[in-house]
Amino acid sequence: MKLRLSDTLKRQKVDFVPKNPQRVTMYVCGPTVYNYAHIGNARPVVVFDVLFRLLRHLYGEEAVIYARNITDVDDKINQKAMAEGVDIDVITSKFADIYNADMRALNALEPTIQPRVTQNMNAIVAQIAALIRNGHAYAAEGHVLFDVESYKGYGALSNRSLDDMIAGARVEVAPYKKNPQDFVLWKPSKPGEPKWPSPWGEGRPGWHIECSAMIEANLGLPIDIHGGGHDLIFPHHENEIAQGVCAQHGHSHQEESYARYWMHNGFLTMYAEKMSKSLGNVLLVHDLIKEFPGEVIRLALLSAHYRAPLDWNNDLLVQTRKRLDGLYEALRKAADVPVVEVTVPEAVIEALCDDLSTPRVLAELSALATALEKASEADKPLAKSQLLAAGALVGILQQEAEGWFKGGADDDLSAKVEALLEARKTARAEKNWAEADRIRNELTALNVEVMDGPAGATWKLKA
RNA sequence: GGCCUGAUGGCGGAGCGGUUACGCAGCGGAUUGCAAAUCCGUGUAGCCCGGUUCGACUCCGGGUCAGGCCUCCA
Numbered sequence: 001m002k003l004r005l006s007d008t009l010k011r012q013k014v015d016f017v018p019k020n021p022q023r024v025t026m027y028v029c030g031p032t033v034y035n036y037a038h039i040g041n042a043r044p045v046v047v048f049d050v051l052f053r054l055l056r057h058l059y060g061e062e063a064v065i066y067a068r069n070i071t072d073v074d075d076k077i078n079q080k081a082m083a084e085g086v087d088i089d090v091i092t093s094k095f096a097d098i099y100n101a102d103m104r105a106l107n108a109l110e111p112t113i114q115p116r117v118t119q120n121m122n123a124i125v126a127q128i129a130a131l132i133r134n135g136h137a138y139a140a141e142g143h144v145l146f147d148v149e150s151y152k153g154y155g156a157l158s159n160r161s162l163d164d165m166i167a168g169a170r171v172e173v174a175p176y177k178k179n180p181q182d183f184v185l186w187k188p189s190k191p192g193e194p195k196w197p198s199p200w201g202e203g204r205p206g207w208h209i210e211c212s213a214m215i216e217a218n219l220g221l222p223i224d225i226h227g228g229g230h231d232l233i234f235p236h237h238e239n240e241i242a243q244g245v246c247a248q249h250g251h252s253h254q255e256e257s258y259a260r261y262w263m264h265n266g267f268l269t270m271y272a273e274k275m276s277k278s279l280g281n282v283l284l285v286h287d288l289i290k291e292f293p294g295e296v297i298r299l300a301l302l303s304a305h306y307r308a309p310l311d312w313n314n315d316l317l318v319q320t321r322k323r324l325d326g327l328y329e330a331l332r333k334a335a336d337v338p339v340v341e342v343t344v345p346e347a348v349i350e351a352l353c354d355d356l357s358t359p360r361v362l363a364e365l366s367a368l369a370t371a372l373e374k375a376s377e378a379d380k381p382l383a384k385s386q387l388l389a390a391g392a393l394v395g396i397l398q399q400e401a402e403g404w405f406k407g408g409a410d411d412d413l414s415a416k417v418e419a420l421l422e423a424r425k426t427a428r429a430e431k432n433w434a435e436a437d438r439i440r441n442e443l444t445a446l447n448v449e450v451m452d453g454p455a456g457a458t459w460k461l462k463a
Numbered sequence: 464g465g466c467c468u469g470a471u472g473g474c475g476g477a478g479c480g481g482u483u484a485c486g487c488a489g490c491g492g493a494u495u496g497c498a499a500a501u502c503c504g505u506g507u508a509g510c511c512c513g514g515u516u517c518g519a520c521u522c523c524g525g526g527u528c529a530g531g532c533c534u535c536c537a
Binding site: 028029031032037038039040041042043044045047074075076158159160161207228229230231232233234235236264265266267268269272274276303304305307308309311315316318319320322323326329333351357359360362363364365366367373428431433436437440444449450451452453454458460 | 465466467468469474475476477478484485486487488494495496497498499500501502529530531532533534535536537
């Protein structure tokens with residue numbers, strides 16, 4: 001099956017051909033760990049997790065190397081550490097742990113590696129040195145800057161010319177810059193701020209150099225896929241290309257010598273508005289997972305195509321939960337059906353290989369669930385296994401169905417519900433409908449939905 | 464001002480030049496002590512104006528509207 005991806009740089013959907021099928025590399029820009037991740041941060045994590053799973057399926061688990069960095073050097077981290085009077089690593093290790101736990105709750109697999117800026121300072125300094133050596137960067141007043149005019153490909157990713165950028169510049173230009181668009185590779189630290197040694201004085205790296213240096217050091221150039229949010233195209237990814245290309249010895253000025261495919265996920269809005277601190281509508285994953293199962297959040301993030309904008313609102317969550325309930329319902333009815341060895345249905349692979357069309361995967365999952373319900377007893381093991389295999393590829397449907405419906409109920413509640421159901425069963429046997437209904441009302445008050453069936457009553461927690 | 468998306472039924476959201484997306488909600492039926500849940504069935508669409516075509520939601524041109532980026536940002 002041929003994988004096709006929308007490449008931001010080439011501006012079209014292209015066949016994905018890894019440089020080395022035995023070693024497929026992907027890098028996605030990770031978090032700056034000074035705060036909780038919000039739901040917008042989670043979209044690329046989930047989207048590229050699906051791609052990671054697909055690549056592993058296509059090329060083998062061992063063949064795919066996925067790196068997602070942790071930025072643990074940053075002004076905002078410094079501010080927070082300063083405010084709390086602690087070392088930056090107190091802040092960064094705390095929020096890195098929280099981040100990883102939150103993303104795990106969304107069924108995101110751990111990336112193969114999670115490089116950290118603080119552990120890659122040598123690589124960063126080395127890449128800056130290479131840029132200076134190659135005539136693409138210069139030191140000035142303790143800073144090192146990238147000379148954008150030295151790289152003719154600058155602007156290729158975001159499709160803008162240097163003139164456009166200069167015309168659009170609204171920021172005050174530092175006097176030591178040769179060109180207003182030159183960006184910082186290294187800057188001096190103010191007293192009290194964390195600092196690292198370098199040939200240009202003690203200081204810290206600029207934001208963009210961190211990623212390109214970690215990529216070169218941890219994955220090697222060129223990588224196959226570079227991903228991130230739409231907003232990172234400019235300036236971050238544009239600058240990464242400039243650095244990554246120009247730092248290479250005897251470089252060819254080819255953008256593809258840094259990353260061969262560029263993918264960007266669309267933005268999330270909150271009730272049709274931009275999510276921002278000033279609007280006060282920032283929704284943290286950490287809080288959301290207390291209200292909804294991670295799987296619902298995950299599937300909601302996958303309900304639209306990854307490049308399309310996605311509006312986050314309560315209806316989306318409610319609809320997604322019901323959809324997931326429907327899929328789990330099919331599995332619940334087939335709880336006793338054995339699972340057999342199967343391949344993932346072709347239609348699912350096909351949908352994913354078409355630029356990660358998760359909405360089409362959802363349609364296929366519904367079809368597979370229906371097929372399972374309608375299958376003859378003899379065919380059920382195959383049908384069930386196919387549904388599970390398809391779910392696994394997008395990271396859902398892997399928990400026990402009964403547990404899904406009772407999810408969130410603790411042991412005390414479960415015991416209480418079972419006792420009430422037993423009492424109701426007795427009342428119904430005696431045709432004491434008043435008592436049976438009274439018990440049902442009591443269960444309803446506990447947010448429990450009773451489902452009478454031929455084999456007795458079962459229950460679930462209401463959404 | 465520059466660059467870039469998108470506009471599909473009540474809602475979310477796909478594919479496709481001529482035939483069912485899928486899901487949620489609604490409606491009808493089966494089932495039920497009554498309900499609920501479940502199962503079966505089902506109606507509703509393609510921003511506007513031109514063009515190409517035997518035929519366009521699907522291709523082309525123009526317009527309108529909405530959103531994003533151009534500054535830290537997923």
